[in-house]
Structures are given as C-alpha cells and as structure tokens.
Amino acid sequence: MTSASATSIKDDYRDLYQDLSQIYKRKIKPLETTYNFQSFHSAPLTESDIFAKPMVLLLGQYSTGKTTFIRHLIEGDYPGAHIGVEPTTDRFVAVMGGSESRVIPGNAAAVSADLPFRGLDQFGQAFLTRFQVSQCPSSVLENMTLIDSPGILAGTKQRVDRGYDFTKAIGWFAERSDLILLFFDSHKLDISDEFKAAIMSLKGQEEKVRVILNKSDMVDQQQLMRVYGAMMWSLGKVIHTPEVVRVYLSSFWITRPSNAFEDCRALIEREQADLLKEMRDLPRNAAIRKVNEIVKRARLARVHAYIIGHLRREMPAIFGKKSRQKELIRDLPVEFTKIQQMHNVPAGDFPDLTTFRNQLEGHQFDNFAKIREPILTMAEEALSIDLPRIMQRFPQNNPLLELSQ
Amino acid sequence: MTSASATSIKDDYRDLYQDLSQIYKRKIKPLETTYNFQSFHSAPLTESDIFAKPMVLLLGQYSTGKTTFIRHLIEGDYPGAHIGVEPTTDRFVAVMGGSESRVIPGNAAAVSADLPFRGLDQFGQAFLTRFQVSQCPSSVLENMTLIDSPGILAGTKQRVDRGYDFTKAIGWFAERSDLILLFFDSHKLDISDEFKAAIMSLKGQEEKVRVILNKSDMVDQQQLMRVYGAMMWSLGKVIHTPEVVRVYLSSFWITRPSNAFEDCRALIEREQADLLKEMRDLPRNAAIRKVNEIVKRARLARVHAYIIGHLRREMPAIFGKKSRQKELIRDLPVEFTKIQQMHNVPAGDFPDLTTFRNQLEGHQFDNFAKIREPILTMAEEALSIDLPRIMQRFPQNNPLLELSQ
Numbered sequence: 001m002t003s004a005s006a007t008s009i010k011d012d013y014r015d016l017y018q019d020l021s022q023i024y025k026r027k028i029k030p031l032e033t034t035y036n037f038q039s040f041h042s043a044p045l046t047e048s049d050i051f052a053k054p055m056v057l058l059l060g061q062y063s064t065g066k067t068t069f070i071r072h073l074i075e076g077d078y079p080g081a082h083i084g085v086e087p088t089t090d091r092f093v094a095v096m097g098g099s100e101s102r103v104i105p106g107n108a109a110a111v112s113a114d115l116p117f118r119g120l121d122q123f124g125q126a127f128l129t130r131f132q133v134s135q136c137p138s139s140v141l142e143n144m145t146l147i148d149s150p151g152i153l154a155g156t157k158q159r160v161d162r163g164y165d166f167t168k169a170i171g172w173f174a175e176r177s178d179l180i181l182l183f184f185d186s187h188k189l190d191i192s193d194e195f196k197a198a199i200m201s202l203k204g205q206e207e208k209v210r211v212i213l214n215k216s217d218m219v220d221q222q223q224l225m226r227v228y229g230a231m232m233w234s235l236g237k238v239i240h241t242p243e244v245v246r247v248y249l250s251s252f253w254i255t256r257p258s259n260a261f262e263d264c265r266a267l268i269e270r271e272q273a274d275l276l277k278e279m280r281d282l283p284r285n286a287a288i289r290k291v292n293e294i295v296k297r298a299r300l301a302r303v304h305a306y307i308i309g310h311l312r313r314e315m316p317a318i319f320g321k322k323s324r325q326k327e328l329i330r331d332l333p334v335e336f337t338k339i340q341q342m343h344n345v346p347a348g349d350f351p352d353l354t355t356f357r358n359q360l361e362g363h364q365f366d367n368f369a370k371i372r373e374p375i376l377t378m379a380e381e382a383l384s385i386d387l388p389r390i391m392q393r394f395p396q397n398n399p400l401l402e403l404s405q
Numbered sequence: 406m407t408s409a410s411a412t413s414i415k416d417d418y419r420d421l422y423q424d425l426s427q428i429y430k431r432k433i434k435p436l437e438t439t440y441n442f443q444s445f446h447s448a449p450l451t452e453s454d455i456f457a458k459p460m461v462l463l464l465g466q467y468s469t470g471k472t473t474f475i476r477h478l479i480e481g482d483y484p485g486a487h488i489g490v491e492p493t494t495d496r497f498v499a500v501m502g503g504s505e506s507r508v509i510p511g512n513a514a515a516v517s518a519d520l521p522f523r524g525l526d527q528f529g530q531a532f533l534t535r536f537q538v539s540q541c542p543s544s545v546l547e548n549m550t551l552i553d554s555p556g557i558l559a560g561t562k563q564r565v566d567r568g569y570d571f572t573k574a575i576g577w578f579a580e581r582s583d584l585i586l587l588f589f590d591s592h593k594l595d596i597s598d599e600f601k602a603a604i605m606s607l608k609g610q611e612e613k614v615r616v617i618l619n620k621s622d623m624v625d626q627q628q629l630m631r632v633y634g635a636m637m638w639s640l641g642k643v644i645h646t647p648e649v650v651r652v653y654l655s656s657f658w659i660t661r662p663s664n665a666f667e668d669c670r671a672l673i674e675r676e677q678a679d680l681l682k683e684m685r686d687l688p689r690n691a692a693i694r695k696v697n698e699i700v701k702r703a704r705l706a707r708v709h710a711y712i713i714g715h716l717r718r719e720m721p722a723i724f725g726k727k728s729r730q731k732e733l734i735r736d737l738p739v740e741f742t743k744i745q746q747m748h749n750v751p752a753g754d755f756p757d758l759t760t761f762r763n764q765l766e767g768h769q770f771d772n773f774a775k776i777r778e779p780i781l782t783m784a785e786e787a788l789s790i791d792l793p794r795i796m797q798r799f800p801q802n803n804p805l806l807e808l809s810q
C-alpha cells in the first residue's frame with residue numbers, strides 16, 4: 001500500500017468526498033484559476049485538502065498524558081511514541097492510519113502532495129526536524145488524524161531551546177483541526193504562562209476546544225473538585241468567551257495505576273464515554289464543515305470574479321490606463337456598490353476593502369480576465385444545485401447543518 | 406436580660422476583650438482625643454466596637470437558601486424569618502444572640518450604643534425601614550452575628566424598587582464582616598449582572614469571601630460538575646485575584662427533599678463539615694484580627710500625634726501665623742521626612758499625603774496640642790508590651806498571627 005492510503009477516508013464519506021471533489025474541480029476551480037483567485041485569497045484546493053481526514057490536535061503541559069491517550073485510543077504505540085514522567089514527546093507527530101507502521105520525517109512530509117502538511121515549510125528547518133508523520137494500522141485512524149505535540153514547559157528554558165515559533169505552529173495546526181483537546185493533569189495542575197500563551201493563540205478557534213482534565217483518579221473526589229474549580233477559574237480568565245468550555249474528566253491509562261482512587265470511577269467513565277462519542281461523531285461533523293467551507297469558498301470566488309471582470313471592463317482600450325486604474329482603486333467602494341447592485345450579491349460576500357485595495361496595487365487591470373458567463377454559470381450551478389444536494393445527504397437536526405445554510 | 410447581652414462574647418475570649426478594651430481606653434484613646442484623631446481618621450472605638458462578635462455576611466441571588474442556612478445553623482427560625490421559593494427576605498437582618506426572641510427595628514438599632522450598627526444611618530430612612538436586628542437564643546449566636554440579606558434579583562426591577570444604594574450597603578457590611586458567604590444555587594445557576602456588581606463591590610475584601618454552592622444534591626454528580634465548573638469560570642472573570650476562591654459544596658436543609666440525589670452525599674457532607682469548622686474557628690480568628698486592627702490603629706495614632714505636635718511647634722508665637730501655616734502645608738513632604746527622622750517612624754505608618762494635606766486646610770495649627778511625652782509613652786507601652794502580650798495568648802502556627810506581626 002502506498003502513502004496515498006493515509007489520506008483515504010472511511011467508506012461512509014468516501015462517495016461524498018468524491019462528489020465534492022468533482023464539483024470543486026469542474027465547477028469552482030475554473031473560476032478560481034480564470035480570475036487569479038490564488039493571488040488574492042488562497043491556492044486552489046488539492047485532492048489531499050478535500051480528502052484530508054478530520055484532525056484532532058492534542059495540546060497541554062508535559063506529562064499530562066497526551067501520548068498515553070493516543071495509545072489508549074489506537075490500542076498500541078505509534079511508531080516513535082515515547083511515554084514517561086519527564087518531558088518525552090519532543091516533536092509534533094501526525095499520527096495517521098496506514099497499512100503498516102512507518103515514520104515519514106518532517107521534510108519529506110512537508111513536500112508530499114498526498115499529505116495535508118505542505119504549509120508547514122514556512123516554519124523552517126528547525127521546525128521540520130521536530131515534525132514527523134507516524135503511520136500505523138488502526139481503525140480509529142481510518143477516521144481521523146491525531147496530532148501529538150511536545151508538552152509545554154514552564155519558564156524560560158522552552159523559549160530558548162526551540163528554534164521555531166511554537167505558538168505559531170500551534171496556531172497552524174489549530175486552524176486546520178476539527179477538535180482541539182487541551183490536556184490538564186489533576187494531579188499537578190499548574191498553568192504556566194507558556195501554556196496560557198498557547199491557549200490565547202487559539203483565539204477564534206474556541207468552539208473547537210475541549211478540555212481534558214486527565215488523571216482524574218489520581219486525586220480523591222474532594223481534591224478533584226478543588227482542582228477542577230481552580231482550572232475553570234484560571235481558564236475563565238484566559239479564554240474570553242462567555243460560553244463555558246466543555247470539560248471532560250478522564251483518566252486514560254492502559255493498566256490501572258495501583259494508587260488510583262475509585263470514588264469517582266463511574267463519573268469518569270461516563271465522561272470518557274461522552275468524549276469518545278464526540279470523537280466518533282467527528283467524521284460526520286467534519287464532512288459537513290468541509291461542504292460548508294467549500295460553499296463559502298465558492299461564494300467568495302464568485303464575487304471575486306465579478307470584481308475582477310468589472311475592473312477589466314472599466315479599463316480604457318488604449319490611452320490613460322494608468323490613471324484610470326488609479327481612479328478605480330481610489331473609488332473601490334463605489335465600484336463594489338455597483339457590482340453589488342448589478343449582480344445582486346450580498347455585501348457580506350465581499351472581501352475586506354482595505355486588504356483588497358492593497359492587493360490590487362501589484363496588478364495591471366488590463367491583464368485581468370473578462371467576465372465569462374459560462375464559467376460563472378457553472379459556479380452558480382454548484383452553489384444552487386450541487387452543493388445543497390450534497391448537504392441533503394446528512395441526517396437532519398444537526399446543528400452544524402443549520403450553521404451551513 | 407437586657408440587650409447588652411447581645412454584645413457579650415463567648416467566655417474564651419471575654420477576658421481577652423476586657424484586657425484589649427482596657428489597654429485601648431487607658432493607653433491609646435487619650436492619644437487619639439488629645440490630638441484630635443477623630444477629625445482626621447475615625448471616631449474613638451466604643452465598647453460595642455471592641456466587643457462586637459465576628460460578623461458573617463450572607464449574600465446571593467434570591468432563593469439560593471440563605472435564610473434556610475441560618476435556620477439550619479441556629480436550629481430554628483429567627484424572629485421575622487421567611488423562607489420560600491419567591492424572593493422572600495426583603496431586608497437586611499442582623500441575626501444576633503439574646504435570651505429571648507425579639508425584633509429591634511432598624512431605626513432603633515442604628516441609634517443603640519450597644520449594637521455595632523450606628524454607621525448605618527448614612528443610608529437613610531429607606532434603608533433603615535429595610536433593616537432589623539433579630540435576637541434569639543442560640544449557642545451559635547453567642548459566637549457570631551449573622552447578616553441575612555435580601556436576595557439579589559435580575560433585571561431592572563430591583564434598581565427601581567429599592568430606595569437606597571444596595572451595593573454600598575453591602576460594602577458597609579462586608580467591610581465589618583469577618584466572613585462573607587456568597588450563595589449559589591446548583592439548581593438554577595445564573596449569575597445576573599446585579600449579582601456581578603455586588604461581587605465586584607467586595608473588592609479589597611476578597612480574602613474573606615467563601616462561595617457556597619448550595620442545593621448541591623438537587624442535581625446529579627455529572628450536572629454538579631458542570632454547574633460548578635460554569636460557576637468557577639464566571640467567578641474567575643469577575644473576581645480579579647489569582648488565588649482561587651474557596652468553594653464549599655453544600656445542601657443545607659432541615660428535612661431532606663424527596664427528590665435529592667444521593668451520589669455526592671459523602672462529598673457534600675465533608676464539605677459542609679469543612680465550612681462549619683471554618684465558622685467555628687471564626688471567634689479566634691476574629692479576635693486575632695481585632696488585636697491586629699488595634700495595633701494598626703495605635704501606630705497611626707502615634708504618628709498622627711507626632712505630626713500634629715510637630716506642626717504646633719513650628720508655629721510662630723505671635724506674628725505671621727497664617728503665612729507660616731501655609732508654608733507648612735506646602736512643605737508637608739519635608740515636614741513628614743523630618744518627623745520620620747526625629748522619631749524614627751517607618752514611612753509606611755504615615756497617612757496619605759494628599760488626603761492629609763486637604764484635611765489640614767480646615768484647622769488652625771496654633772490650636773493643635775503640643776507633644777506631651779507621658780501620653781506618647783503610654784501608647785508606646787501598649788505597642789511594645791501590652792498588645793504583644795495579648796498576642797501571645799493565641800496558640801502558635803496560626804497564619805493570621807504571622808499576618809499580624
């Protein structure tokens with residue numbers, strides 16, 4: 001089996017992703033390439049972007065049990081896994097499914113077209129030597145990719161040692177993840193400033209964050225309440241949303257430690273079951289989210305095409321190109337309004353004015369593509385027929401569904 | 406028995422308070438009256454100030470079980486107590502010990518020399534009709550005074566209805582209390598903006614605050630964790646101290662509700678026992694705190710005497726009084742430094758410069774008393790011999806003791 005299998009998705013959603021990929025390639029991507037969407041927004045999606053499995057990012061201070069949790073989930077060690085009381089995991093590890101166990105080093109992973117990690121080279125060599133993909137056979141990994149991460153240390157040591165921007169790297173993974181698990185240890189709760197900084201860097205991703213208060217059976221019930229309360233107290237100060245973050249009490253181990261307390265066992269088991277259920281639901285929710293993202297992307301590509309086509313049409317045939325272009329940039333708000341009225345596009349679909357204006361500076365408007373109706377019609381079709389049809393394949397009453405409409 | 410009994414203190418501390426009162430009256434108060442301490446700082450302490458029992462303030466939204474908690478403690482209703490699902494307690498009630506049950510209305514209580522409520526008239530008639538003292542026989546009340554308070558409502562209703570400044574009144578009681586119990590209801594946790602404002606008004610008193618998550622058996626264990634977490638999350642945002650506030654899970658009722666959950670009974674009972682123990686320790690801690698306060702007061706009275714005596718000495722015998730006084734006020738920092746060096750007083754003992762300067766404006770320095778060594782010597786004696794001797798009567802290893810040194 002080749003590494004392509006690492007990107008294969010569970011059967012339930014394979015057809016759906018196939019269709020999604022077809023719709024994108026045939027009806028949306030042409031619009032993007034024609035109007036140079038890439039240089040204003042982002043590169044076209046690849047197969048591996050669309051087929052990428054839901055990603056779960058594990059974060060926390062060192063020795064909170066992140067790697068042990070993965071061992072618990074996949075019922076074994078991933079290649080290169082280290083578990084221990086000292087800071088052990090020294091790198092980011094993307095734990096992915098595969099027919100056999102093997103390690104793909106960071107540099108190789110970051111250039112591989114069928115892995116969704118090509119953006120990581122921006123963090124440089126120091127990062128790439130601290131990143132790897134670990135493949136191994138596991139039914140859990142057929143449905144998701146787990147990102148194990150180096151435990152966060154306290155004090156200045158950390159900042160000196162790492163040669164890359166740790167917080168930014170976390171941000172990169174967080175943005176692409178469907179779930180972010182923040183690990184805490186009930187046994188030695190102390191939230192370092194570094195960890196706080198890491199949590200703050202999840203700003204905007206709060207709805208993906210779940211807190212795992214792990215090793216909950218290493219303290220007795222009354223202590224557990226105290227620790228849990230102290231954690232919520234501190235988190236409330238760091239995470240600035242009014243909604244309370246969802247916390248799961250847990251203690252994921254392979255063999256029960258002999259000094260484990262039993263007085264909260266039933267509660268812990270219920271909580272663990274709730275977490276695992278949420279993880280089982282990931283593929284469906286991730287699929288819905290992906291359709292949703294593509295809808296958003298298509299709408300943006302459509303308005304982008306209108307803007308570019310409009311600016312092109314406003315250019316004179318021969319003389320005064322330069323000054324006309326200047327004028328158009330200056331009057332961009334007016335042009336936006338014209339486009340809005342002409343094509344009946346909601347104002348909310350337009351890109352940020354200032355950013356867009358700056359981006360325009362580097363271009364020559366008379367090189368822009370003209371409005372080409374057939375290409376736009378295809379994208380319209382995707383938006384009004386194909387994508388809604390895909391949405392209908394999901395069971396109803398899903399809160400994410402409403403979100404996507 | 407007369408209402409004087411309301412101020413009597415439990416035997417263990419009666420002697421100590423007697424001695425404290427004697428020391429204050431004979432060695433510190435003369436210094437205060439000679440140098441007009443009152444018009445710069447505060448009125449001389451009365452017997453009832455010194456003998457006042459530790460005060461416990463109960464605060465919380467309505468129907469959280471504050472009045473029921475008092476019933477639980479004193480094993481009966483205080484005169485005028487109302488318990489019910491609707492907002493019931495409509496006033497501040499000082500629940501105090503007494504040989505028989507009786508109510509002293511707010512107006513009478515606020516003028517009574519042997520009750521510690523004379524400052525309350527500042528809140529006006531609207532408040533005094535909403536304040537009462539309820540005396541009743543109870544061994545618990547021999548050791549402390551409980552302040553029941555009207556439940557805090559949400560929305561605008563409250564602000565319209567009350568004719569007095571609720572938050573300020575809370576502040577008044579909070580300052581004089583030894584313990585502030587914030588009641589929450591696990592069954593319907595919702596922290597209104599009014600309640601938040603009330604909590605914020607406890608600023609500076611945070612170390613006295615304990616949180617009671619009451620009716621903890623009205624939800625099951627997993628819900629209790631959620632509610633507790635949500636409460637800590639919100640509290641962490643409102644109380645700006647890094648130390649986590651101490652929370653007690655509890656459910657104080659007289660007869661167990663038939664729908665009570667039992668899965669956390671043992672925990673709740675342990676927690677309740679911890680709270681009651683903390684309340685039992687109140688008299689000792691309150692006594693230590695009182696000695697501490699009198700030490701602080703004596704030091705301030707001493708430096709005050711030096712300042713007043715110094716300013717008096719600097720005044721000319723006959724001519725140029727007015728301009729000299731102006732000069733002295735202008736050069737106050739220099740004069741403070743002189744006094745500091747002359748009498749070897751720590752800078753931290755001095756009053757706030759700006760406030761003091763403003764206060765001086767209203768006085769004529771040549772009316773000030775001259776330095777009279779015997780009076781100062783007595784106060785020195787109190788500070789160096791008598792008060793430390795009282796401190797020695799407390800058992801060692803008390804954290805409050807260290808604080809007081």
Ligand SMILES: Nc1ncnc2c1ncn2[C@@H]1O[C@H](COP(=O)(O)OP(=O)(O)OP(=O)(O)O)[C@@H](O)[C@H]1O
Nearest residue numbers: 062063064065066067068083084087088089151252
């Ligand atoms: N549920 C648990 N109960 C008790 N001990 C645990 C539990 N989970 C993990 N441990 C122990 O805690 C230590 C740290 O575990 P692990 O290496 O999985 O943590 P980690 O978060 O991956 O640490 P790092 O950040 O250093 O990689 C190990 O000794 C492990 O056996």
Ligand SMILES: Nc1ncnc2c1ncn2[C@@H]1O[C@H](COP(=O)(O)OP(=O)(O)OP(=O)(O)O)[C@@H](O)[C@H]1O
Nearest residue numbers: 467468469470471472473488489492493494556657
């Ligand atoms: N531990 C408990 N478990 C269940 N119900 C309780 C408990 N404590 C009190 N209650 C019920 O809650 C209601 C409110 O109680 P109570 O009047 O003591 O609250 P309160 O905080 O004093 O309210 P208010 O602020 O209106 O004076 C009553 O019906 C009471 O029986």
Ligand SMILES: [Mg+2]
Nearest residue numbers: 066067088089
């Ligand atoms: Mg690890």
Ligand SMILES: [Mg+2]
Nearest residue numbers: 471472493494
């Ligand atoms: Mg009440």
